[in-house]
Amino acid sequence: QTAKALSAAKELGDVTILCASAGCSDAAEAAAKLDGVAKVLCADDAAYGNGLAEPIADLIVSLAGDYDHIVGPSTASAKNILPRVAALLDVMVISDVMGVVDADTFERPIYAGNAIQTVKSADAKKVLSVRTAGYDAASEGGSASVETISATANPGLSEWVEDKVQESDRPELTSAKIVVSGGRGVGSEEDFAIIEALADKLGAAVGASRAAVDSGYAPNDWQVGQTGKVVAPELYVAVGISGAIQHLAGMKDSKVIVAINKDEEAPIFQVADYGLVADLFDAVPELTKAL
Amino acid sequence: MKVLVPVKRVIDYNVKVRVKADGSGVDLANVKMSMNPFDEIAVEEAIRMKEAGKVDEIVVVSIGIEKSQETLRTALAMGADRAILVNAADDVHTDIEPLAVAKLLKAVIAEENPGLVLCGKQAIDNDMNATGQMLSALLGWSQATFASEINVDGDSATVTREVDGGLQTIKVKMPAIVTVDLRLNEPRYASLPNIMKAKKKPLDTKTAADLGVDVAPRLSVVKTTEPAERAAGVKVAD
Ligand SMILES: Cc1cc2nc3c(=O)[nH]c(=O)nc-3n(C[C@H](O)[C@H](O)[C@H](O)COP(=O)(O)OP(=O)(O)OC[C@H]3O[C@@H](n4cnc5c(N)ncnc54)[C@H](O)[C@@H]3O)c2cc1C
Ligand SMILES: Cc1cc2nc3c(=O)[nH]c(=O)nc-3n(C[C@H](O)[C@H](O)[C@H](O)COP(=O)(O)OP(=O)(O)OC[C@H]3O[C@@H](n4cnc5c(N)ncnc54)[C@H](O)[C@@H]3O)c2cc1C
Numbered sequence: 001q002t003a004k005a006l007s008a009a010k011e012l013g014d015v016t017i018l019c020a021s022a023g024c025s026d027a028a029e030a031a032a033k034l035d036g037v038a039k040v041l042c043a044d045d046a047a048y049g050n051g052l053a054e055p056i057a058d059l060i061v062s063l064a065g066d067y068d069h070i071v072g073p074s075t076a077s078a079k080n081i082l083p084r085v086a087a088l089l090d091v092m093v094i095s096d097v098m099g100v101v102d103a104d105t106f107e108r109p110i111y112a113g114n115a116i117q118t119v120k121s122a123d124a125k126k127v128l129s130v131r132t133a134g135y136d137a138a139s140e141g142g143s144a145s146v147e148t149i150s151a152t153a154n155p156g157l158s159e160w161v162e163d164k165v166q167e168s169d170r171p172e173l174t175s176a177k178i179v180v181s182g183g184r185g186v187g188s189e190e191d192f193a194i195i196e197a198l199a200d201k202l203g204a205a206v207g208a209s210r211a212a213v214d215s216g217y218a219p220n221d222w223q224v225g226q227t228g229k230v231v232a233p234e235l236y237v238a239v240g241i242s243g244a245i246q247h248l249a250g251m252k253d254s255k256v257i258v259a260i261n262k263d264e265e266a267p268i269f270q271v272a273d274y275g276l277v278a279d280l281f282d283a284v285p286e287l288t289k290a291l
Numbered sequence: 292m293k294v295l296v297p298v299k300r301v302i303d304y305n306v307k308v309r310v311k312a313d314g315s316g317v318d319l320a321n322v323k324m325s326m327n328p329f330d331e332i333a334v335e336e337a338i339r340m341k342e343a344g345k346v347d348e349i350v351v352v353s354i355g356i357e358k359s360q361e362t363l364r365t366a367l368a369m370g371a372d373r374a375i376l377v378n379a380a381d382d383v384h385t386d387i388e389p390l391a392v393a394k395l396l397k398a399v400i401a402e403e404n405p406g407l408v409l410c411g412k413q414a415i416d417n418d419m420n421a422t423g424q425m426l427s428a429l430l431g432w433s434q435a436t437f438a439s440e441i442n443v444d445g446d447s448a449t450v451t452r453e454v455d456g457g458l459q460t461i462k463v464k465m466p467a468i469v470t471v472d473l474r475l476n477e478p479r480y481a482s483l484p485n486i487m488k489a490k491k492k493p494l495d496t497k498t499a500a501d502l503g504v505d506v507a508p509r510l511s512v513v514k515t516t517e518p519a520e521r522a523a524g525v526k527v528a529d
Contacts (some may be wrong), residue, residue, distance in 0.1 A: 059426065077455065087428035111418070115515050157434075158463040161461055185497075197487065210473065213474075220453050220457075227413070257524075277526060
């Protein structure tokens with residue numbers, strides 16, 4: 001994600017990468033090898049280990065004097081931290097940037113991607129989160145220096161309790177080349193296995209509609225859409241998903257969209273390149289077998 | 292404990308938005324407006340805390356045009372106790388940026404002294420996902436974003452957050468700003484008797500000038516365009 005955000009940031013000038021975490025020297029070395037990086041700052045401290053917003057925002061603000069732009073990828077973590085940074089700097093954050101027009105002007109989606117707004121910032125510093133789906137990761141080939149910096153005082157407002165993170169061998173949803181998503185039509189957590197089987201056959205990541213997540217068929221971080229992840233893979237397969245605008249907001253920039261739905265009138269067919277009007281319980285296992 | 296819930300009046304989530312022909316923005320004249328869905332969840336959570344005996348008073352605040360009163364009345368009908376309208380614009384098309392909203396809320400909080408602020412995680416019109424975090428920064432309070440579970444216990448709250456890859460649980464010091472995600476609860480509908488009762492609940496009006504906040508935008512809209520249309524492809528029957 002950082003390598004993709006870097007591709008956007010490079011358009012703005014020399015880039016310094018900040019790694020703030022507990023035990024982040026490997027990440028800092030890796031970042032230094034990315035093409036277009038001028039310098040890496042490494043703040044290795046337990047206070048940064050779990051991504052708590054308050055100490056990391058304070059650290060970024062303490063460094064902000066030297067920079068015109070502060071850029072992060074539109075991940076849950078950056079969306080937690082960057083608006084806090086912006087408010088401390090008394091500037092307006094610019095979320096989900098899809099395109100850099102010039103140093104002050106950016107394109108971003110509004111209304112669940114139903115309109116694209118070009119906005120110009122009058123602030124002295126710009127704090128942006130970048131929607132990484134539209135950018136390729138920066139390649140390796142750089143050799144920047146890594147500078148260790150010390151932590152700022154921890155305001156101690158919050159503490160970490162636990163993370164429940166799914167480990168998976170599948171590709172990460174927002175960077176996968178192929179995504180197979182299931183909706184309410186799949187009907188149960190057990191039957192979601194047929195979606196996962198197709199995904200594994202294709203080497204794809206698995207996504208879900210909100211209805212599928214709310215019904216407990218799939219974990220929350222699989223949700224694609226306005227309030228979930230935004231994906232733009234080469235191939236997106238929507239199975240048993242009706243195609244509500246909030247779902248389309250998260251996948252309509254995919255290169256090729258295939259929809260499998262038994263309702264011929266389902267709105268998903270209006271954006272699908274290939275639509276299969278079929279019962280998913282017949283079509284998906286058949287497809288998985290044929291591959 | 293007093294809870295403050297900011298609620299925003301936005302285009303109804305079922306309405307298909309249209310970009311104005313001159314590219315200045317999105318057409319909001321004569322379209323159905325509703326309470327931001329995330330804010331309904333925040334109001335619902337506050338009511339449940341009150342029902343559980345953890346909260347004494349729920350104050351809802353909206354910043355926008357005069358008509359935002361309707362949204363406040365909806366929140367009162369759901370079960371909030373009192374409402375404050377900060378009149379900061381005359382035209383529905385003039386939206387107030389999260390930084391200015393956060394400054395106005397900070398001024399309201401100085402008067403109200405709530406122990407907890409429950410915001411929506413994002414407003415479905417401008418999708419900035421910023422106001423709660425900015426408010427928390429300006430107040431120097433703790434922040435817990437994207438909450439799917441909140442347990443307030445004395446001077447701290449344990450919050451489970453929806454993050455990339457799964458869930459994270461953190462413990463924040465009170466007073467805190469919590470922004471709520473979709474899976475926190477299912478908001479209730481207001482009953483007709485409660486809608487009638489809500490008409491008599493107190494609703495104060497203030498202006499941005501009363502609160503001494505400059506709401507001039509930092510970002511200006513260069514243009515607004517429709518996203519590239521996708522054409523439907525081939526459809527095959529089974
Ligand atoms: C503020 C807000 C934010 C939201 N954010 C998101 C978001 O980020 N992502 C998201 O996805 N949604 C989001 N939603 C919800 C969205 O509006 C829809 O409710 C949701 O996308 C519907 O999911 P679905 O298509 O799986 O379910 P449904 O609309 O119920 O569609 C199920 C489909 O499955 C088909 N089907 C059923 N059985 C079969 C079968 N055997 N074979 C083939 N097809 C079958 C049906 O024909 C139907 O088309 C949001 C809503 C709100 C209000
Ligand atoms: C460059 C630019 C220029 C803009 N200019 C215009 C313009 O000319 N016309 C226009 O229509 N819009 C304009 N906007 C939109 C506007 O400035 C903000 O982007 C908008 O307020 C973003 O807030 P949000 O609703 O996305 O807040 P979020 O941070 O996503 O909202 C989160 C939560 O904060 C609370 N909240 C937010 N706003 C309010 C409120 N008003 N009252 C009470 N609670 C609230 C709610 O609890 C909400 O759920 C512009 C936006 C940009 C990016």
